[in-house]
Amino acid sequence: MREEIILDVKDLHVKVEQREILKGLNLRLERGKIYALMGPNGAGKSTLAYAIMGHPRFMASKGSIVFKGEDITELSPSERARRGIFLAFQYPIEIPGITLFNFLRMISNIRDNKNISPIEFSKLLKAKLKLLNLDEDFIRRYLNEGFSGGEKKKSEILQMAIINPELVILDEIDSGLDIDAIKVVSDMIKTIFNENMTILMITHYQRLLDYIKPDSILVIVDGRIVASGGYELIGVIEKEGYNSLEKKKEYERV
Template structure:
């Protein structure tokens, strides 16, 4: 059983504090919904966990199965079992999906995955995600539609089989059919390997499909309310105004910024090996 523990986490960006003491524990077989108005720190939390260099952890701790995550590089966090399905997936010209995924998988293994086993699993995953059969040979996200990019993130998640999966608005921009495919794939993987899931979304429909075991509301860099799926429903029907009044919270206005970035690669080889 895996356990991701975040304690009193404070994170700043360009000397501005975004997270102001977040504590959260996610265990295997749990699905956590992370909600809150735009610009209040949800993506910051996920990026900080994954190790984006733009987000500076000023205090607090993050551990995965008792190991200090904050001392790890991005690729080490990925190999340890963390995965982030990004809100804005990057295009990587010249690198095919199959080459990227095989290198990433091999970086997690003592011996390379047999080619036949890799091809068989990737073909099945692509079929399950109802994507075009030539996906494996296309450059990573290049020329993909927004929905294809999001589904390709789930292809990667299914293939890499993380112990902790984080989804940053993976449902945004998906039509109804694609939303069902993505949600069912996340649930299938969660049941298959028992991974923990932390999902950011603004839509109850997505959470209805995921059926979260826990729900958290993040406002102004702090978790101000916690519950279960009933909390998701209440926010969907009543919004956040009742929270502002009940907890005397001043909502933070969203600051528009260019959110395109890269985390580096989770396919970085171990020292002394080749991919």
């Protein structure tokens, strides 16, 4: 099968409150692959996630984001979502008064551009819940309200399962989870993953990679991707730290 570039980020600059966080970042992701994005605190991992999703405070000051061959740099978050991009939040937002069930039906309708009846959707959802080993009581609760850290992440993955996006950004899906919960959430993600989907998972910890094996590891330091490669990069990071990769990069550039 021909390799398809699903996301092409070119020379992306993003300023947050006058400070440049992404400094000419380049990134190409292929369809059907899983990428891990690693890097030190403040390197711009979450900024990149927001910038791809189109958060108004993280708009590109320079450069472009091309998704499935279309320049989406100026599109709103919802337009990007409707084209197939999904961001699983590090800190999912609470929406009181809206049940997870109703919300899932709403986003499913948006995704499929139709109006599926609650009964029909209920059947569909039950199958998904079973597949993901989730409790049915879960969906009767208000969206993320009073959810534990683990429940919030499960809510994100359930939304992802309903939307079945083409590009998924997992922003520290492992943060705040104990080892058992990481396994559960990882299993859910692996169940949903398919050859039409690309995953970019942002993480601080190598632990997540034990559960979800990426095809490629990307390293971001100071607003740029400084290295990409296979598992050998993990050894380098463990031994020498992220900055060694950046220095190496600078060295290569010279």
